[in-house]
Amino acid sequence: MSLIKKDSSIEILKTLIGFDTTSYKSNLSLIEAIKSLFDSYGISVVVDYNEEGNKANLFATTGPVEEHGVLLSGHTDVVPANKDHWESDPFIADERDDKIYGRGSTDMKGFIACVIRIMCQASQQKLTIPLHVCLSFDEEIGCLGVRNILPQLPKLIKTPRFCVIGEPTSMQIALGHKGKAVYQARCSGENGHSSMAPNYRNAIHVATQVVTSLVDSQNELAQSGQRDEEYDIPYTTIHVGKIQGGTALNVVSDSCTIDYEIRHIAEDSIDTITDIINANLQKHSHSQYADIHFMNAYPGLSTSHEHPELQFLKSLLSDDTTVGKISFGTEGGLFSQTFDSPIFVCGPGSMEQGHKPNEYVEISEMNKCDLFLEKLLKQLK
Numbered sequence: 001m002s003l004i005k006k007d008s009s010i011e012i013l014k015t016l017i018g019f020d021t022t023s024y025k026s027n028l029s030l031i032e033a034i035k036s037l038f039d040s041y042g043i044s045v046v047v048d049y050n051e052e053g054n055k056a057n058l059f060a061t062t063g064p065v066e067e068h069g070v071l072l073s074g075h076t077d078v079v080p081a082n083k084d085h086w087e088s089d090p091f092i093a094d095e096r097d098d099k100i101y102g103r104g105s106t107d108m109k110g111f112i113a114c115v116i117r118i119m120c121q122a123s124q125q126k127l128t129i130p131l132h133v134c135l136s137f138d139e140e141i142g143c144l145g146v147r148n149i150l151p152q153l154p155k156l157i158k159t160p161r162f163c164v165i166g167e168p169t170s171m172q173i174a175l176g177h178k179g180k181a182v183y184q185a186r187c188s189g190e191n192g193h194s195s196m197a198p199n200y201r202n203a204i205h206v207a208t209q210v211v212t213s214l215v216d217s218q219n220e221l222a223q224s225g226q227r228d229e230e231y232d233i234p235y236t237t238i239h240v241g242k243i244q245g246g247t248a249l250n251v252v253s254d255s256c257t258i259d260y261e262i263r264h265i266a267e268d269s270i271d272t273i274t275d276i277i278n279a280n281l282q283k284h285s286h287s288q289y290a291d292i293h294f295m296n297a298y299p300g301l302s303t304s305h306e307h308p309e310l311q312f313l314k315s316l317l318s319d320d321t322t323v324g325k326i327s328f329g330t331e332g333g334l335f336s337q338t339f340d341s342p343i344f345v346c347g348p349g350s351m352e353q354g355h356k357p358n359e360y361v362e363i364s365e366m367n368k369c370d371l372f373l374e375k376l377l378k379q380l381k
Helices: 007-016 028-040 107-122 146-156 194-199 202-225 270-281 308-316 332-338 362-377
Strands: 044-049 054-062 070-075 092-097 098-101 131-137 162-163 172-179 179-188 236-246 253-264 289-299 322-328 343-345 361-363
Touching: 007 098, 007 107, 007 361, 007 362, 028 044, 028 054, 028 107, 044 146, 054 146, 070 107, 070 202, 070 343, 098 362, 107 131, 107 194, 107 361, 107 362, 131 146, 146 332, 162 172, 162 308, 172 308, 172 362, 202 236, 202 289, 253 270, 253 289, 270 289, 270 322, 332 343
Parallel strands: 070 131, 070 162, 162 343, 172 322
Antiparallel strands: 044 054, 054 131, 092 098, 098 361, 172 343, 179 253, 179 289, 236 253
């Protein structure tokens, strides 16, 4: 299947939206289509499958691999879309009002479409500096897929001059984001009839003590913790996202689980935050009946404002480009652990439109990204 009918990132994006790559589904049809296209242009491609063989990362390169190049990266998976809440089918691109509507249009198939277009162009030119692309799976559920392929990249290419993670930033430059760690508190109690409730330990009551400890810890961090004023929320945050427990109103619950996350600034270590939480939890009478289980984490990103490649990147963008930090997480921290390269986050669209019904990317944003990549390509010759 050819993804490119003409030299247009918009047309490519429309095709990409048609692949339902929701994280719980396979992304192989999309990966195979991109591989087929890149193969036809003579672009070197490596496909990295997961253990089940139903998902894959893709790494592609064009140009002299013996040189230090530029790496562009994005994720192919998207968050779920409830069609009942959309004005149009989320997996059929809808162009109207100078926007492209569809799941993944801004997060982040818009960037991928621009990258596919520029890679095909780059493959037809003689480069002195290589251009690399990494496309991952399962980013939306914890940056899981990219961890499979990152250890392989240093064997395939030299350390990149810099990497661009194309998450939606309205084509502004982000140098950092918070790290994230996910935990589950499993609270245990005793079943019994609610008429005799005082005779039993209620797991939901245990859970309320955990939540209180988390809220107290959050307040402590907000009032006296480390701060980074470049963030909208300039301190480490603790968020309870899900509580599940109980079977019926007249039954004392024997189990209750709490899913919570920590999003920490670079100045705070996870160990420090968990120590604060544990200290607050120990103040409660039933703390021994709450078992805390680590579930997943990804590192934060902190690229220096002083890195010389930042000025080069800015020269490829508009004069009013800003430099700062973003609230949401990316795979950038994992790339920074793999390569001693500056990692920048910069891509078309805004996360204000992501993860919600009627997601869209403005065509003007796609045009800005195309122009940026065209300027980059000229510098690789």
